Amino acid sequence: MRSLRVAVAGLGIVGSETVRLLRSRRDCLRRRIGAPIELAAVCDRRAPERARRLGLPASVRRLTDPRRLPALRDVDVFVELLGGLDEPRRLALACLRAGRCVVTANKRLLARCWDELRGARARGGGRLWFEASVAGAVPVLRAIESSLAGDRITAVHGILNGTANFMLSRMEEGLSPEAALRRARKLGLAEKDPSLDLDGRDAADKVSVLASLVTGAWLDPRRIPTRGIRELDARDIAFAGEVLGRRARLLGMVRLDGPAGRVEACVSPFLVPREHPLAAVRDEFNAVMVRAASAGELMFYGKGAGAGPAASAVLGDIVAAGREILSGKAAPPAPPAAPAPRPAAADCAFYLRLSALDRPGVLCAITSKLSRFGVSIATIHQPATGGRDACVMITTHPAKPEIFGRALRAILALPAVSRRHAVMRLLS
Numbered sequence: 001m002r003s004l005r006v007a008v009a010g011l012g013i014v015g016s017e018t019v020r021l022l023r024s025r026r027d028c029l030r031r032r033i034g035a036p037i038e039l040a041a042v043c044d045r046r047a048p049e050r051a052r053r054l055g056l057p058a059s060v061r062r063l064t065d066p067r068r069l070p071a072l073r074d075v076d077v078f079v080e081l082l083g084g085l086d087e088p089r090r091l092a093l094a095c096l097r098a099g100r101c102v103v104t105a106n107k108r109l110l111a112r113c114w115d116e117l118r119g120a121r122a123r124g125g126g127r128l129w130f131e132a133s134v135a136g137a138v139p140v141l142r143a144i145e146s147s148l149a150g151d152r153i154t155a156v157h158g159i160l161n162g163t164a165n166f167m168l169s170r171m172e173e174g175l176s177p178e179a180a181l182r183r184a185r186k187l188g189l190a191e192k193d194p195s196l197d198l199d200g201r202d203a204a205d206k207v208s209v210l211a212s213l214v215t216g217a218w219l220d221p222r223r224i225p226t227r228g229i230r231e232l233d234a235r236d237i238a239f240a241g242e243v244l245g246r247r248a249r250l251l252g253m254v255r256l257d258g259p260a261g262r263v264e265a266c267v268s269p270f271l272v273p274r275e276h277p278l279a280a281v282r283d284e285f286n287a288v289m290v291r292a293a294s295a296g297e298l299m300f301y302g303k304g305a306g307a308g309p310a311a312s313a314v315l316g317d318i319v320a321a322g323r324e325i326l327s328g329k330a331a332p333p334a335p336p337a338a339p340a341p342r343p344a345a346a347d348c349a350f351y352l353r354l355s356a357l358d359r360p361g362v363l364c365a366i367t368s369k370l371s372r373f374g375v376s377i378a379t380i381h382q383p384a385t386g387g388r389d390a391c392v393m394i395t396t397h398p399a400k401p402e403i404f405g406r407a408l409r410a411i412l413a414l415p416a417v418s419r420r421h422a423v424m425r426l427l428s
């Protein structure tokens with residue numbers, strides 16, 4: 001009986017767990033695929049040492065250079081778990097151009113090289129699977145691609161970065177942002193470079209993957225308005241809970257504007273009403289809400305990162321790829337690129353915290369900047385601080401994000417206003 005031969009590139013957090021599960025669940029995977037699954041090769045800078053630690057038999061080839069992988073003619077599925085961009089890009093393109101099958105968990109690769117990967121697939125006939133790249137074990141990409149293939153998706157939004165959500169959950173309990181980040185790092189939740197989590201860029205890559213999948217046209221993450229949680233502190237979290245009855249959550253959002261063909265995407269901290277399902281999502285959990293014309297609102301919830309959840313999604317892709325390969329069916333052709341949707345930005349209410357000199361006329365100067373740009377104030381609070389600086393918290397009525405941004409720049413240019421500030425959107 002023919003077996004499914006797999007090569008795993010990257011034996012780090014996800015790669016090691018994937019290899020461990022491939023071996024320990026061999027019998028169960030065999031039943032699911034209908035053929036034995038065989039680990040043919042592993043590739044890692046420290047492949048010999050890591051293979052030994054994983055107890056791999058001598059029959060598993062150990063490579064240290066990912067560029068040698070595409071030359072392995074007997075491999076059916078290449079699993080890319082290297083992280084980063086250059087080597088994964090080279091490996092994925094080489095395999096896809098040669099009509100091979102690639103499984104990856106790399107959101108950065110997909111977000112940056114979507115069109116290139118699609119082109120390589122279209123030319124070479126290869127196949128690309130990437131469930132683990134967004135929300136880890138939460139099977140939201142497959143639901144969009146398969147279960148909802150007959151529906152029209154109008155919006156996808158949710159908590160896509162477990163580290164930011166973990167930090168916001170700890171800040172709700174009174175921890176400082178610095179202590180919350182330390183705790184996340186201690187638990188191995190934060191990216192090696194925590195700015196990817198804190199500045200929202202990790203979430204923007206995932207929004208790019210979701211938007212590209214839903215629209216069929218690549219949305220470059222660099223074009224997604226992105227704001228992270230770095231500027232938030234205990235005052236914002238307390239004000240949100242005590243005064244507004246809301247919780248801060250970093251959300252990624254894609255909204256499609258039906259026949260007008262416009263797409264709105266953003267990453268931002270949002271103030272979510274306490275009774276909203278996303279407000280109940282705590283710690284490192286992810287939750288993605290998908291709105292479809294016929295199905296209505298669906299919610300997907302689970303662990304978005306970690307060795308087990310990511311490896312579970314990778315294994316699911318290997319099984320799906322294996323079934324397709326062993327059935328002898330040709331891989332479906334790469335979908336043609338859809339025309340790039342025009343960007344849109346729906347009106348949205350904002351929360352703004354400012355620090356300004358506590359002296360007569362300053363509050364008036366701030367509010368008149370907002371009114372000059374036509375941004376209407378909903379509430380304004382100035383808790384007593386007793387110091388020389390006042391803290392001003394403003395919520396607005398819905399305004400165009402671009403107009404609000406211009407008003408904010410004008411406010412921050414006032415000499416009495418500090419440049420340190422915080423902005424969140426209000427989820428309606």
Ligand SMILES: NC(=O)c1ccc[n+]([C@@H]2O[C@H](COP(=O)([O-])OP(=O)(O)OC[C@H]3O[C@@H](n4cnc5c(N)ncnc54)[C@H](OP(=O)(O)O)[C@@H]3O)[C@@H](O)[C@H]2O)c1
Pocket residue numbers: 009010011012013014015043044045046064065066080081082083084087105106107108132133136304305306307310
């Ligand atoms: N960790 C998660 O929870 C999670 C969840 C979902 C998706 N992902 C994605 O999964 C992928 C892997 O993540 P990870 O956390 O497992 O990363 P990781 O722990 O850093 O593992 C990557 C492994 O690949 C090796 N490697 C990298 N570049 C190489 C090269 N050019 N040649 C040979 N070996 C190389 C690394 O070796 P060195 O250590 O020597 O550099 C390391 O052993 C990433 O794309 C990540 O975004 C991760």
